[in-house]
Amino acid sequence: MSNLNGKMTNNLSHVGYGKGCEIITKKGTIFQSNTGYKLITKKLIQAIKEQYALNWYGIHGIRHWGRVYANGLRLAEGTGAKVSVVKMFSIFHDSRRLNDGSDEAHGPRGAKLAEEFRGKYFELPDDEFELLIIACNQHTVLQIHTDITIQTCFDADRLDLARVGTMPDPRYLCTDLAKNSDIIAWANERSLSDYSPAIVTLWNQ
Ligand SMILES: [Fe+2]
Numbered sequence: 001m002s003n004l005n006g007k008m009t010n011n012l013s014h015v016g017y018g019k020g021c022e023i024i025t026k027k028g029t030i031f032q033s034n035t036g037y038k039l040i041t042k043k044l045i046q047a048i049k050e051q052y053a054l055n056w057y058g059i060h061g062i063r064h065w066g067r068v069y070a071n072g073l074r075l076a077e078g079t080g081a082k083v084s085v086v087k088m089f090s091i092f093h094d095s096r097r098l099n100d101g102s103d104e105a106h107g108p109r110g111a112k113l114a115e116e117f118r119g120k121y122f123e124l125p126d127d128e129f130e131l132l133i134i135a136c137n138q139h140t141v142l143q144i145h146t147d148i149t150i151q152t153c154f155d156a157d158r159l160d161l162a163r164v165g166t167m168p169d170p171r172y173l174c175t176d177l178a179k180n181s182d183i184i185a186w187a188n189e190r191s192l193s194d195y196s197p198a199i200v201t202l203w204n205q
Pocket of ligand 1: 060064068093094157
């Protein structure tokens with residue numbers, strides 16, 4: 001899709017600026033401006049919500065996803081991770097949890113949901129989709145992966161552990177940036193206060 005070259009400006013209801021920003025049209029479609037692929041749309045969020053088995057505002061719900069999204073974007077600025085993968089990871093990795101405990105198979109179920117929804121609700125190039133699937137499948141299994149985008153996904157999630165009483169431990173984080181004490185403190189404060197990033201408001205509209 002290439003309809004992000006300014007011609008749609010008059011139809012925009014919300015505009016985000018900066019690298020990897022989204023633009024939401026009045027029709028509710030969010031486009032990622034730096035790749036042009038249809039990524040996170042209202043229909044996608046709604047479809048995920050309709051099948052989500054737990055409390056939408058629970059500890060593994062939408063506000064957690066929003067913080068993972070924001071954590072991932074902050075990390076990606078330094079790690080160079082593929083932003084589209086990080087964003088999609090945030091909304092799929094816990095999307096098929098059946099409980100708020102260990103639920104060991106929730107990663108593969110989230111990956112499966114991404115497979116089901118790809119082409120129907122979102123688009124992602126093959127190489128990035130492969131990374132998304134690995135990240136979802138392995139985020140509670142592997143401590144680290146060789147790929148920097150997958151590492152960034154893992155860290156984005158782990159930086160939001162304070163909310164469940166586990167302070168992020170640099171030994172279990174992958175990227176040097178995530179191990180930075182200032183980053184951990186920033187993430188902890190948001191996690192402990194159940195901070196709701198602006199993207200959550202957009203997703204919920
Ligand atoms: Fe998570």
